[in-house]
Structure formats: C-alpha cells, structure tokens
Ligand SMILES: Nc1ncnc2c1ncn2[C@@H]1O[C@H](COP(=O)(O)OP(=O)(O)O)[C@@H](O)[C@H]1O
C-alpha cells in the first residue's frame with residue numbers, strides 16, 4: 001500500500017518533496033516550465049495545509065550543457081505558487097539543514113541539484129541508498145518524505161529510493177495520477193492501439209515486443225525513426241541518407257530485432273509512404289514504388305500513412321502514443337505528428353507519454369488527450385509491465 005497526501009497530517013511538518021523538474025535549459029534560462037507546472041498541485045496543497053517544504057530535484061546529467069543550478073527553477077516556482085519559494089545552494093550540508101530548520105509554515109525552499117553529488121548519479125538498492133551522504137545528511141532535518149517525481153521513478157538513485165527506509169513516506173498527486181492511469185492499462189477500453197514513433201528505437205522495439213507478448217496491444221503502428229527501422233527490416237530501400245542516419249544513430253543492430261518482431265507479430269504495421277526533403281520542400285514517396293531516387297533522409301510519414309493510421313487510431317478504444325511521427329520541429333515534417341495526434345484525441349481514450357512527445361503536443365497546440373504523462377522512460381517502463389524502483393520503495 002502506498003500512502004498519499006490524503007494520509008498526511010501536514011501542519012508544521014518538514015516535508016522533503018522529490019519532484020522532477022528536469023527541463024530544457026538554454027543560456028541558464030528554463031526553456032520550458034511544463035514539468036514545474038505539473039507539480040504545482042502537490043506543492044500548493046502541502047503549503048496550503050501548513051507544511052514546511054524542502055524541495056529535492058535534479059537537472060541534467062553531469063557533463064551535459066543542461067547540468068545546471070536550480071536557482072531559475074526556484075524563481076519560476078515562486079511565480080507559480082502563492083507561497084514563497086526560496087533557493088538554497090546546498091543539498092545536505094549543515095547549511096541545507098539550517099535552511100530547512102528555518103522554514104516557516106507554508107514556506108518552501110528548493111535545495112541544490114541533487115546530481116551535483118556523485119552518489120546521486122549512481123543506482124543503489126534502497127538500504128544502500130539510505131546510507132549515502134545525501135540521505136544520511138538531509139534525513140535528520142526532515143519529518144517525512146514525499147515522492148512526486150514520477151518521471152524519474154525508473155531510476156534507483158538515493159534521493160528517489162533512499163528516504164523511505166528512514167522516514168514515513170508518501171506519494172504526491174502527480175505520482176498518484178500517473179500510477180492510476182498507466183498502472184491500469186489492462187483495464188482500458190479495447191481495441192488498444194500503440195503508436196510508437198520518435199527516435200528511441202531500442203526502447204520502442206522492447207515496448208512493442210512486450211505489449212504484444214502480453215496481449216495488451218491489438219495493433220502497433222510504427223512511425224518516426226522506429227517506422228524507418230521497421231521499413232528497413234522489411235527490406236524497403238529507403239536510400240542511403242536514411243540508412244546512414246540509422247547507422248550513425250547507432251540503430252543498425254535494431255534492424256534485425258525489428259525484423260524478428262515483424263516476423264512474429266502480424267499486429268505491427270509499417271508506414272505506406274514517407275516524406276523527404278526535395279528542392280527545399282516536402283516530397284512524398286510511396287514504399288510500393290521503391291527503390292526510387294531518394295537522396296535525403298525520411299523525416300516524416302506520408303499522407304497515405306497518416307490517413308490509414310488515423311482511421312485505426314480514431315476507432316481505437318484506447319490509443320497510447322509515444323514519440324513523434326516525424327521531425328515535428330521542422331514545419332514541413334510536422335504533418336504526420338499533427339495528423340496522428342489529432343486523430344488520437346478523437347479515440348475513446350488517449351494517453352501520450354514522453355518528453356519530446358509532450359513538447360510536440362504543446363508546440364502543435366493539440367488539446368483533448370485524456371492523459372499526458374510527465375514521464376518518458378518511466379511511462380514506458382510501466383507500460384512494459386516492469387516495476388519502478390522509486391514506487392517499490394514507497395510500498
Ligand atoms: N523520421 C525521423 N528522422 C529523424 N528524427 C526523427 C524522425 N521522427 C522523429 N524524430 C525525432 O525524434 C525525436 C523525439 O524522439 P524521442 O526522444 O524518442 O521521443 P520522447 O522523448 O517523446 O520519448 C524528435 O526530436 C524528432 O525530431
């Protein structure tokens with residue numbers, strides 16, 4: 001059983017809240033605040049109910065351009081919430097503990113990026129995580145721990161799995177909602193259609209295999225780079241530019257895996273046509289006409305695929321979308337993503353997951369999904385039927 005905010009008497013209590021506000025950062029500024037806005041409900045409820053809130057979060061990965069301090073995140077949360085949100089440039093030192101001890105009722109502080117500390121970028125079992133410097137250092141300053149970081153729940157890192165061994169622990173509203181929807185996929189209306197696009201080919205093939213073997217999917221529609229790899233696996237000659245893209249991205253070995261899956265399951269569908277760039281404009285090529293003269297990579301599915309997939313999607317009981325259908329960042333190649341996502345909003349129930357997928361939904365201004373997951377890897381892990389370490393730690 002996982003305890004939730006409903007089970008917490010928050011008045012005056014020092015709550016360590018792990019959230020996932022890992023966001024695109026550009027020139028030290030937040031380029032997108034969707035993940036911050038997602039946690040507003042949980043944080044506002046805690047602060048309204050008189051908690052003293054210490055926020056724990058990571059940003060980026062060591063060495064990356066987006067490996068940043070959380071000062072800008074604190075400023076934005078301060079704007080989004082009716083309660084004051086401060087920033088502290090320490091995570092578990094005496095300075096951090098003193099700052100938490102000084103919190104008034106209804107006040108919050110964002111502690112520094114947890115991944116500034118080497119142990120936080122390692123995976124541990126919960127008992128070992130409870131003895132890391134971060135958890136050992138900060139736990140004495142907290143009364144309880146609350147995890148709302150669904151998007152990071154597939155990581156077994158100290159700030160995600162270490163506190164429940166030491167403190168009474170709870171799930172936040174984001175975590176609750178995500179587990180309710182994504183954890184009960186078997187109960188959603190059928191036919192169930194998975195649309196797998198985007199560029200994480202290995203993950204998507206794993207998901208396709210798993211949902212087909214577990215009879216969760218009635219149909220799997222492939223698009224994006226995933227669709228291109230499936231086309232190559234079926235012997236389609238998409239031209240050197242697409243082959244080079246797939247090779248350079250490290251997905252060449254996935255062609256055989258995709259081929260095995262296509263041989264084993266009729267429920268997987270590949271695109272009928274693709275769109276490439278020719279003379280600076282979108283140009284569509286039918287797979288039936290291959291081999292043809294193509295000297296640019298396939299960047300989107302074509303209009304016949306959009307129409308055929310769209311019909312399957314619209315008539316679905318449940319559609320689960322992960323990954324854009326094309327390079328939606330370029331207007332000429334956003335047609336597939338726009339067409340398939342809009343069709344999904346007309347299905348009986350629609351669920352979208354993935355960092356870039358959610359960004360595509362916002363950029364294209366598509367509304368009407370039943371659930372937009374904050375998580376990419378975490379959502380896929382749940383949909384594949386695997387346990388999430390941070391959720392298991394809360395149990
Ligand atoms: N045909 C394609 N060729 C190259 N890149 C593609 C293609 N289709 C989609 N993409 C790219 O895939 C990226 C998103 O994929 P992914 O990271 O798997 O999504 P998510 O974060 O939602 O899981 C986008 O940046 C998009 O440009």
Ligand SMILES: O=C(OP(=O)(O)O)[C@H](O)COP(=O)(O)O
Pocket residue numbers: 020022060061151152155354355374375376377378
């Ligand atoms: O952005 C995240 O995951 P996602 O890219 O799967 O959505 C989470 O913050 C986890 O980050 P990580 O993949 O660096 O561990």
